[in-house]
Amino acid sequence: MIKALVIAPQWIGDAVMTEPLLRRLAARGERITVAAVPWVAPVYRAMPQVAEVLVLPFARGGVQWAARRAYAAALRGQFARAYVCPNSLKSALIPFWAGIPERIGYTGELRFGLLNRRLPNPPEGSRPPMVAFYSALSGESGVDADRPALQVAADAIAAVLAPRGLQAQGFYVVAPGAEYGPAKRWPAGHFAAMAARLEQPVLLLGSAKDDAVCNEIAEAxxxxxxxxxxxxxxxxxxxxxxxLIAGAHAMVSNDSGLMHVAAAFGVPQVAIFGSSSPLHTPPLNPAATVLWLKNDPSYQPPLDCAPCFKRDCPLGHTRCLNDITPDRVLSVL
Structure with missing residues (x-):
C-alpha cells in the first residue's frame, strides 16, 4: 500500500472539491493522510477515504520557514508520495523538506525544484472546473464527470441536533456570508424576507465575521x-x-464554501450567484438550483458586466444580487 500525503487547499469550498481526487487515490489502494489548516480540517473528517487528518499549526500568511522545516522533519520516512493541491510555493515546502520521493502538483509558484511530477498550469481564462483541476493530479482520465460527496454518520448528526431541540430535515439552513466580499452576498433584507416565510425554523450559519449580518437577519x-x-x-x-447542513431540510446560500458542503451532502439547495460564475464553481448537486441573472434571458437590461469577479461592485449597483427577489428564491426552494 502506498502511503500518500495530500496538502489541502486553504478554502472550504476548494477542500470539498478535492474529494473526488482522494476517492480516486483510495480506490487504487493509496492510504491517504491529509495535511490541512484548522478551518478546513473538518471537511476532510467527513471523507471516509481519508485515513488521517493532520492539522497544520501555521498562522495565516507568511512562509514561516523554520516552523515548516521542523514540521517536515517529523514526517520524514512516513510517505512515498505527496499531492500538493494549492499552487503556492509554501504549500510545496513540507513534502520537499520531508524527503517524500514522489511530489505531484501543478507547476505553480516557483516550484520547479520542489515538485518532481508537475502538471502544466492551465492557460489564463481556460482553467477547468475546480473538481477536474484537482482530480487531474491523479493522472487518470474521466475527471470531468467527478462530483464531491461527503458523509457524516447519522448518530453524529443527531448528537449535534438533539441539544438544540432539532430533528433531521426539520429546519432550514441559511448561510448569508461569503468570505470574498460584498459582491458575492445577497442583501440581508432579502434573506430576512425569505426566511420569515419558510415554514420550518431557520438556522443562520457562518463564521464570526458573519455575526453582524446574521444578527440583522435574525432580528428582522x-x-x-x-x-x-x-x-x-x-x-x-x-x-x-x-x-447541521447534513441534517437540514434545505439550504439557501451565496456562492461560498458552505454552499459546496451542502452540495456534497446532496441537500436540496438554492445557490445565489452575483459577481462570480457558476460555470466555474457550481454546486455539484442534482438537488441544487442556481440563480444567476447573467444567464437569465428574461432579465433586462442584460448584465453585460457579469461575472466581474470583484469584491465590491465596480459600478455601484450590484444589480446581479439586488434584483434576485425573495419571491424568486421561494418559488424554487
Missing part, C-alpha cells in the same frame, strides 16, 4: 415571527456546522 425575522430564526454564526465549530 423574529420581529414578525418570534423565535423562528437562530443566529449560530461564529457559535459553532465547523464540525458542528457540517453536521
Amino acid at each position: 425575522v423574529n420581529s414578525v415571527r418570534p423565535d423562528h430564526c437562530v443566529n449560530l454564526a461564529g457559535r459553532t465549530s465547523l464540525d458542528e456546522a457540517v453536521a
Whole structure:
C-alpha cells in the first residue's frame, strides 16, 4: 500500500472539491493522510477515504520557514508520495523538506525544484472546473464527470441536533456570508424576507465575521415571527456546522464554501450567484438550483458586466444580487 500525503487547499469550498481526487487515490489502494489548516480540517473528517487528518499549526500568511522545516522533519520516512493541491510555493515546502520521493502538483509558484511530477498550469481564462483541476493530479482520465460527496454518520448528526431541540430535515439552513466580499452576498433584507416565510425554523450559519449580518437577519425575522430564526454564526465549530447542513431540510446560500458542503451532502439547495460564475464553481448537486441573472434571458437590461469577479461592485449597483427577489428564491426552494 502506498502511503500518500495530500496538502489541502486553504478554502472550504476548494477542500470539498478535492474529494473526488482522494476517492480516486483510495480506490487504487493509496492510504491517504491529509495535511490541512484548522478551518478546513473538518471537511476532510467527513471523507471516509481519508485515513488521517493532520492539522497544520501555521498562522495565516507568511512562509514561516523554520516552523515548516521542523514540521517536515517529523514526517520524514512516513510517505512515498505527496499531492500538493494549492499552487503556492509554501504549500510545496513540507513534502520537499520531508524527503517524500514522489511530489505531484501543478507547476505553480516557483516550484520547479520542489515538485518532481508537475502538471502544466492551465492557460489564463481556460482553467477547468475546480473538481477536474484537482482530480487531474491523479493522472487518470474521466475527471470531468467527478462530483464531491461527503458523509457524516447519522448518530453524529443527531448528537449535534438533539441539544438544540432539532430533528433531521426539520429546519432550514441559511448561510448569508461569503468570505470574498460584498459582491458575492445577497442583501440581508432579502434573506430576512425569505426566511420569515419558510415554514420550518431557520438556522443562520457562518463564521464570526458573519455575526453582524446574521444578527440583522435574525432580528428582522423574529420581529414578525418570534423565535423562528437562530443566529449560530461564529457559535459553532465547523464540525458542528457540517453536521447541521447534513441534517437540514434545505439550504439557501451565496456562492461560498458552505454552499459546496451542502452540495456534497446532496441537500436540496438554492445557490445565489452575483459577481462570480457558476460555470466555474457550481454546486455539484442534482438537488441544487442556481440563480444567476447573467444567464437569465428574461432579465433586462442584460448584465453585460457579469461575472466581474470583484469584491465590491465596480459600478455601484450590484444589480446581479439586488434584483434576485425573495419571491424568486421561494418559488424554487
